[in-house]
Amino acid sequence: MLKRILFALLVLTLLFAASVGLYAARGVEDPTLDPPFEDSKPSRPSSLAVVPPVPTKRALFGDLHVHTSYSVDAFIFGVRALPDDAYHFAKGGTIEHGAGYPIRLSRPLDFLAVTDHAEYLGSARAARPDVPTVRLNLGSALTDGGRLSYTRYWVESVAALTDHAFTSGAKGQQFLDQAQQTQVQLDAWRDTIAAAERANEPGRFTAFIGYEWSSHFIHRNVVYGSDAAPDYPFSALDSQRPQDLWLALEAQRAAGQPAIAIPHNMNESSGRMYPRWPIEGLAWTRDEAERRRRIEPVSEIYQVKGSSEAHPALSPDDPFADFEIVERLNGDATDLGREGSYARAGLRTGLELAMDEGWNPYVFGLIASSDSHNASATVEEDNHHGKLPVLDGTAGIRSGEALLLPTSATPGATWGGGGLAAVWAEENTRASIFAALERRETFATSGTRLQVRFFGGWAFAPQTLRSGDAVEVGYRDGVPMGGFLPARPDGATPQFLVWADKDPVGANLDRIQIVKGWVEADGISHEKIHDVAVAGERAIDAETGLHEPVGNTVDVEEATWTNTIGAAHLAAHWIDPDFSPDQDAFYYVRVLEIPTPRMSTYDAKALGRTAPEPTTIQERAATSAIWYDPRGASADPGP
Structure with a gap:
């Protein structure tokens, strides 16, 4: 169905292009692309001072949801940066955006987790499939061929993602044979762990080992509280049921690998992130409720793809609920009235379950993060560089100026600026920040x-x-x-x-x-x-x-x-x-x-x-x- 829609869009674009003539053929003038990144002038992060412990705790700001080119979608949409680049960026260094320009935070972060999709981890990067961003880099696609050419590039890139197995856990077209894929995934996971170990500087900067479990629109980020991590992540290819993820992480915790799971994009879950019944028609058991509370102590409520705090349809008396509401996600209209899709409604459902059943699975704290796929925390409104380069990597793409498509067809027009996770912790170390997450002494910000x-x-x-x-x-x-x-x-x-x-x-x-x-x-x-x-x-x-x-x-x-x-x-x-x-x-x-x-x-x-x-x-x-x-x-x- 999606490929037919994309083909229809391309046909309509070609017809429209014929009517606008030179406008469609003219190169895209996008100031975002200037100046280009110069690898010959590497930028080092600013020196991060050691911050002494504070018994009454200090606020630390970070991002627990960042992807690199090890994620299939990131690579197909033009990202080439690696986990080392993500930590370099978080510490205040400059890296190259997928569109070829330099990006840098105005202020370094205190902590970061690289959370690439565990499903087919590193496979697209290793296989280098025949997709538009492999044939031609994004910057050249924008400046050399004009709007018609870039629109074709955009549509073909989106179609390329649907041709390959990805995060739903469905076994689609493979990049590599099974033996190759297994080895590539192991190598990418080992490099993810090694990058976190290289970047971690207790007292100065905390680098967490992590990944994303990407079941169908009920995604979780998994973050480890120490240097102990499994040989390979439990992914949606192992099971798409969150209950099985909780059991897997519970076993890892018992084996000395402290881990939590962090739900995100509840707004696109069609009510399945905070359901009244974990399986339709079956009530929560005490064990399941306690397991969810233990494994999922916080939820991510602000990120690039919108707010999941509250919705005006569910909170009509809250004039500030209409904040970064994303009406369409992944090409589908969201089910706006579903209580299980927003954190405040989930907290309310928890109270109702506590009264009816005697236990509450929805005792969770609040954080935010970016969901950037550029190996960067894209949270500053005046310094924004998007989530996925082909889809929203420049001002011209986000605004629709680079495309001959209706704005409603381009997700970058509705995505926002991302958010930050904030914790009250005694010191900037894995143990202290992880403990703050587990006890829910956290707050979410929209980037401030x-x-x-x-x-x-x-x-x-x-x-x-x-x-x-x-x-x-x-x-x-x-x-x-x-x-x-x-x-x-x-x-x-x-x-x-x-x-x-x-x-x-x-x-x-x-x-x-x-x-x-x-x-x-x-x-x-x-x-x-x-x-x-x-x-x-x-x-x-x-x-x-x-x-x-x-x-x-x-x-x-x-x-x-x-x-x-x-x-x-x-x-x-x-x-x-x-x-x-x-x-x-x-x-x-x-x-x-x-x-x-x-x-x-x-x-x-x-x-x-x-x-x-x-x-x-x-x-x-x-x-x-x-x-x-x-x-x-x-x-x-x-x-």
């Missing part, structure tokens, strides 16, 4: 590096936030993000301490919100958004109960903004006004920045064209929740 603290307890003093020891008090008298409130004293009501600081080189803050979810006696869950701290004096909207917008300083034509609105720091001591001691509940924090130009607006400025809507973005962070369980069943399952 704002910092947010969140503690829950029963007796915080309002003046704590002004005392200078709020962190110590939060840990001593409460629990941090990711935890369960301790046993409730008689007559007590939950209290929360929350504060946030802007990204040092980013936008000011608009507001801090607490998102509450709870379940009533009838077993139905609900949610409510509370503004707990806002910048400036603003009226409250009578319809939403939230404060009016902060304003907007963005000059769309120039792709600029100013920090003349908003605040550098916001804080609140908040007591739940609607608490019921008999109701399961969760609370998580969302921090919003003031509006800034979206990646597509920076692209439009570079190309000298009108920016498409939306022209602005409110970057944000969302923390892991703090849970309240009236039954006191707060203990996490053991190892």
Whole structure:
């Protein structure tokens, strides 16, 4: 079916090209391609200082979802970089993009995991199949042949991916014979491990060993907490059932290979990422629920292919839920109303299951990452270089200027800028960061590096936030993000301490919100958004109960903004006004920045064209929740 659609697109393109004449034949003028990468001028990463341990923890930012040319789709779509390049980039070095230009982060990351697709790992790179990017490099395809030529290149590249076995686990056309493929996969996995070992610098930079398990639209990244890893990953070719992945990782953990799995792109799962029943018609068992909680302590909610935090159809009273919603993924319309496709709805389903069954499989924290396939963490709106070079690797491709196709047919037009995983850890080491992931002391950002603290307890003093020891008090008298409130004293009501600081080189803050979810006696869950701290004096909207917008300083034509609105720091001591001691509940924090130009607006400025809507973005962070369980069943399952 897909190949027929692609053929029809190509025919329509040829007919359209005949009508536009010289426009179709003219080369693509794309400023992204200039200057070209010069291998003769290698760029070393900036020197990373050793950061001493901090008992009260520090915020560390990284990316746990990056692909290289060992992934089949990355290679076919023009990536040639290897795991060593990915770590070089994360440390602040310059590498070559698949389109031939240099890319570099404005600031290095603290940690990274290379997570190539385990299915046919390294096979496309080793076989070098007859695909467009092997015959002609992407940069030349853009500049030498014109829009018609590049459109054919684009369509043939997409078709080439469908011709070969890939991440669904289906056994399609093979690149190599079985013996060759087995050896290539082993060699690529060994190099992945070796690259992480070479890059890992305790105290300076953490490199995790990892891979992606890519079953049909219910993908997980697997990350190892030490240098101990299996001889070869458990992939979707072994099983497409997540239950089997959990069992495999549980066995590895028992063998001294600490591992977790991180779901991502829940928004494209058609409700299968957080289902009420793990297998249709069969309820969760306690063992399965505890195994999922143990193996999958966090979920990735922001990345290039959209947000999986919430959806306006599921959260109609949340005016900020309509954020980086991707309406079409993998060529298919998403099933927008499915509760199992978004993290907030999944947390609510967990409360309902806890009440009905007595156990909750959906106790998970929040992170974000990029899903970049360029061996790079593409998270900066003003320094964006896409996910897959052929599909969105330049401003011209993303905007459709390089193509003779409708914008709706090109995924780069709707993909976003990616996100970052943030953890509160004592030190920058594998053990410390992995422990933070396991205890869910994490938050997700849409690419910004704002910092947010969140503690829950029963007796915080309002003046704590002004005392200078709020962190110590939060840990001593409460629990941090990711935890369960301790046993409730008689007559007590939950209290929360929350504060946030802007990204040092980013936008000011608009507001801090607490998102509450709870379940009533009838077993139905609900949610409510509370503004707990806002910048400036603003009226409250009578319809939403939230404060009016902060304003907007963005000059769309120039792709600029100013920090003349908003605040550098916001804080609140908040007591739940609607608490019921008999109701399961969760609370998580969302921090919003003031509006800034979206990646597509920076692209439009570079190309000298009108920016498409939306022209602005409110970057944000969302923390892991703090849970309240009236039954006191707060203990996490053991190892």
